[in-house]
């Protein structure tokens with residue numbers, strides 16, 4: 001399932017260092033010649049694809065990137081140090097456009113691939129450059145040039161890694177709303193969600209993982225009933241499913257079985273996909289009944305059953321810890 005993550009950033013390459021005017025002063029040399037060195041180049045700004053990043057989340061917080069300036073020239077024709085290139089890491093698959101014209105500047109697909117996006121200014125020339133037969137003692141030098149400044153539009157087609165599935169009204173949209181910045185419609189009737197909602201959930205490490213809230217599955221979905229097939233196709237590309245069961249439903253175990261039946265009927269290995277089973281709306285049951293239900297569902301699913309209340313934001317830390325563990329992402 002794809003969804004576009006976007007960010008707009010400004011990149012400033014470094015300014016070139018100024019050239020200087022200086023003259024040699026040496027013992028026994030009567031008239032020292034011009035010896036002012038050139039300024040160093042300003043640092044470039046370079047984007048580099050990094051396979052450890054999944055989203056453009058970090059660019060929501062930092063949008064300005066400034067590479068260091070070149071240093072001034074020195075005496076004795078010493079050239080100033082160049083500014084180091086500023087390397088900005090982006091996820092693989094990031095498309096880079098000039099924000100003003102929309103022109104595609106590059107597409108960073110492979111880890112390590114680089115795209116220079118702003119060139120540092122040239123250093124100025126020191127007066128040593130202006131020595132001529134007519135002028136044996138030039139005072140002239142030039143200033144460094146400004147580095148380039150660009151506004152860039154970054155775009156990334158996100159793949160949902162985690163799919164939230166369950167019957168209509170289980171609370172899937174409520175969960176993605178409480179975990180991410182996504183604001184899907186939530187309502188007390190089935191089929192509120194008609195197209196998948198995606199949300200970026202921050203990992204312990206700071207980057208994000210994309211969760212998808214899939215429209216409710218019902219019996220016959222694998223044959224196209226309800227919102228049907230299309231959504232099962234979306235789930236195919238996720239790495240992990242969070243299977244959500246409404247604890248307040250009349251028959252939660254049947255609800256679970258219906259969804260599993262549809263995953264099996266659809267095929268493509270969906271029923272083998274790593275899964276986390278979650279009972280939602282736990283505050284609707286008294287503790288005894290809840291414990292009983294949790295045990296029965298664990299037996300039926302053969303998996304540990306986590307307890308949450310999406311609406312009351314309960315049990316979410318344990319759920320996320322389980323998600324990171326399943327995805328092989330280090331917690332802290």
Ligand SMILES: Nc1nc2c(ncn2[C@@H]2O[C@H](COP(=O)(O)OP(=O)(O)OP(=O)(O)O)[C@@H](O)[C@H]2O)c(=O)[nH]1
Nearest residue numbers: 168169170171172173174187191192193216310311
């Ligand atoms: N009591 C209680 N109600 C909840 C909880 N989570 C969600 N709900 C309610 O359950 C109803 C359905 O929630 P949604 O998030 O829209 O459910 P959904 O699974 O996305 O439903 P569809 O989009 O129709 O498939 C809403 O009225 C929510 O407020 C919870 O933890 N406790």
Ligand SMILES: [Mg+2]
Nearest residue numbers: 172173192193
């Ligand atoms: Mg929904």
